[in-house]
Amino acid sequence: MTATTTPPVRQRVLPMLVMAVCTVYFLVPIWWLFVGASKSSEQFTSTAPLWFADFHLIGNIGDLLAYRDGLFLRWLLNSLLYTGGAALLGTVLAAMCGYALAKYRFRGRELLFNVVLSGVLVPATALALPLFLIFSKVDATNTFWSVFLPSLVNPFGVYLARIYATASVPDDLLEAARIDGSGEIRTFFTVSTRLMLPALVTIFLFHFVAVWNNFLLPLIMLSDERLFPVTLGLYTWNTQVNQIPELRGLVIVGALLSITPLVIAFLLLQRFWRNGLGAGAVK
Amino acid sequence: MRKRLSAVLISALALSACGSGGDDSSDGAAAASCAPSSGPVTITYTTWIPGIENVVKAWNDKNPTIQVKVQTGPNGNGGTYQNFFNQLKAGNPPDLGHIEYDALPSFRVQDGLLDVASCDIVAQAKDQFIPWTWNQVSFGDEKSAWGIPQDSGPMALFYRADLFEKNGIAIPKTWDEYAAAAEKVKAAGGYITNFSQSDINQFAGFTWQAGGRWFANDGQQWTVNLTDDKTKKVADYWQSLISKKLVSTVPPWTTEWDNAYNSSSAWTWVSAVWGANSIMSGAPRTAGKWRVAPMPQWSAGENVAGNWGGSATAIFKNSKHPYEAAKFALWLNTSEEALALLNKEAQLYPATTAGTTYSYLANPVGFYGDQKIYEVFAEAATKVTPDFTWGPTMTSTYANASDGFKAAVSGKGTLSDALAATQKSTVETLKSQAIPVKE
Incomplete structure (x- = not known):
């Protein structure tokens, strides 16, 4: 391993921001899937899509x-x-x-x-x-x-x-x-x-x-x-x-x-x- | 180049066969093509009906010499039709295939189907079917049948009885009353219905009722008429509701759609008989509050219904056991035992006259406030006009119309514009497939 130099803070913010946006973009569908899978069919359409209602994952x-x-x-x-x-x-x-x-x-x-x-x-x-x-x-x-x-x-x-x-x-x-x-x-x-x-x-x-x-x-x-x-x-x-x-x-x-x-x-x-x-x- | 030429030839042959009807083929040859096989046979049947195994098992248990093997896949436009075409090309299609009415002409044009009217048992069973369903497989030709009708989708008006009553709005009997009611519903904070922006089939059902006829085939040529007066009347009617924002326009078969009904935002749905189940599962919170009435009419005192959906059981051309296949298909689509099972497993609504009166359709339905809703549909099934014909390239017609409708719903152009554009593109598609078309 060669020593890595750390770039100044300002130069790190932008890449981190881009990465963060990408991460959210890629993870939201999986999160949605997980939340959706945990709902009963009735609550699936009637509750907020990105947060849990009653937890039914095991039953599902x-x-x-x-x-x-x-x-x-x-x-x-x-x-x-x-x-x-x-x-x-x-x-x-x-x-x-x-x-x-x-x-x-x-x-x-x-x-x-x-x-x-x-x-x-x-x-x-x-x-x-x-x-x-x-x-x-x-x-x-x-x-x-x-x-x-x-x-x-x-x-x-x-x-x-x-x-x-x-x-x-x-x-x-x-x-x-x-x-x-x-x-x-x-x-x-x-x-x-x-x-x-x-x-x-x-x-x-x-x-x-x-x-x-x-x-x-x-x-x-x-x-x-x-x-x-x-x-x-x-x-x-x-x-x-x-x-x-x-x-x-x-x-x-x-x-x-x-x-x-x-x-x-x-x-x-x-x-x-x-x-x-x-x-x-x-x- | 060579491939293209042969495609042209095949379509031309198919059409000329279509044009000459049954006259050319001698009766002897036709009968021979549907002779019983000697000894036990196994036939294959490809369908995507959920739970079909249980129906077929009932047959297999009683018919050891004619065993049916079920093959399955996604729904027709989801891949199974393309598979059928591939299999026809490779020479190994199943004996029987599930084909919706609107896809049947495309298989006919490709010369993929057996004319089951050559089977005596099928010809004898013709009268058991509701006449318009038979027309969907015969394309209006007395002597032919390119499949056996399986199910149908007569349309009626689903409405929220509680909301209409609470707001003192009368149940609309005509489309004029429906539009007037739409204003009142809007004033009460709801939408009278949701106009399914990307599902052109519902619009086709409206057109069917109004008397619009999109396609015709005189045996030589196809006529495309997506812009006739009747169709235009329907398009202008819905365009006006959309422009006045009296209807919501979420896409069908989505959670938004379910939610529109579940949250009491949409108050009615003019839909086919199978729609009863869609509301039931999509809008569980509204249980007991729905009722069903006949479809609104274009003039007071009329009683005409549209149809949305329905399919046939077709026998592919190269089937080695057409007689046994026909025998099974007839049992599947006419016997009370099979029809009851199909209804139980997949909510299929029969295409036979007797089928609509069977006991499993006579019960009151709790979700609809114990109304005997199937009585309304049994009546509607007999009021569907018989001469609506589908074209041979519905997939592309639907896709084009659906694009245009989506644009119209978001304010770009109108439904009529969309239909005019679809008219043009459909004629072009027919020409590009070397199917003769009248302009």
Whole structure:
């Protein structure tokens, strides 16, 4: 750590003010969600939206979990499988790919890298319909795999992994491992991944968020509600509010519960993320 | 380019098929297309009706050879219609799909639906349906039906009996009386109603009642007429209430909307039968104070109702088991058992004549001061004029009109301006999809 110089007070006020405004701007919806989720449906419309009325959060959660035999829990579990599973496996794939691009010389390496990199520019939304048509050909729409398999791909992760592997895994170390008789795969998993860990956490988080937010793919692929991720499930309920107004309360409580895993993941892993981003940047 | 050309061809084919009616196809071929399958079958049914599993379970328990598998998703415009179109493109649509009346023509134009009139059992069941609901699926063509009517939304006037009585205001029977009452309500510190600024469907219901006809199809071409005299009359009427600030204008299906009713700020709502439940859950503090009366009329002594909402159960073109699908759809939409379940789970109001008189609709409703409100709607259901047709591009028509209405409500332009602009954009949309349109 180098010594940091503290700027004069006046120069600190403005940034702090901007940050404070931003913080309020980002936190108010979450606060609203929390307050809203704690109200009974009657008080929801008739009391001030940003402050508590009678505290019904526990009862509301109970209602949500009981509704339609705990369908919501199933959605949460699905989300965890789609998102956690795809992020974990996708990170491993991206790491291996990026590592190979960084550490091995072979013909067409740059071409391959550029092709992968151009994939970053293609939004996941644009691929949903072609993927649906492809999965239709093999009769695999409306299955777990139709959402899981496309979610494994993460070109940005490959890019990050390559940059980071170049910077943090010294060639000499790999040479030493080879001389000691370690195979390439073993070296990768026992030596290189440890050195790349901060980057892997970053990739994992990015991937996690990307899959979590990829709403269109499950919307197009799935029609069995027992396969829905929580985002699609809540959206479906929300479109039925006209017919079943009681659903509005469930959607709000559900939204609160569904962001909780994300918040926890971020709070636990943000330290790694910061490191990873910083390390990537100085390279 | 090639893709576009084929799209043009498909629409052209669809329309020519539309134009020639059933005359070309020989009866033998038509009957064969709806023959019973041998052996047990499983059919798929995509719908977003809440609680549909329980209804389907009642069928599956009794029909081991025709098992129905429910698929679900968001409501039609929320994504399920787009999914249907994708599935049609990929060749794997479900056997049966839930399609609202106003979306049915767009599927017809894309040639995605089976003409269920070719099924004997459907043709025989035709008379069980309220005639105007049948028109919504036949598009006025005697020989065709592009789905089986499921539910309907006849409109009536919900009003706060206590507030009207307390302030000595008579319950309006005509739209003139309604406007006069609006002044008195304003003087008493309320709004007579909320004009749902972004929900064009309510306005469509008003127009339907007034006799406006937005779309027509003569078999060759579509006619778009969002600016006919009747529509203009309705638009000018509401514009005047908005300009005089006699109505509130919060967006529908929001907490503000609920609050307008819950806090007794809005005194009436001209809405469809399913609106009974919206008020009940949105305005719990007003329990017991609401009543229902027939919709206000354009001339004294008339008795005409509008319709807001309603949907059909359609069979997609490539269904391998159209006969079984039709059999299930008929049970779903005509049997007392299924209709009672649909009403219990999702407040669907039947499209059959007998359905409106079933016992589950005969009970007094506590929220409405023990009035037998469904008697009013059963009467209204028979007073809906039969020949209102939806266009094939309603999604964009709604979006354009809704933008214009929002502007009008905030003082930029009028409802008539919005409709004139929508007229223009709708014609353009039809042309851009290569659907023949008369100008």
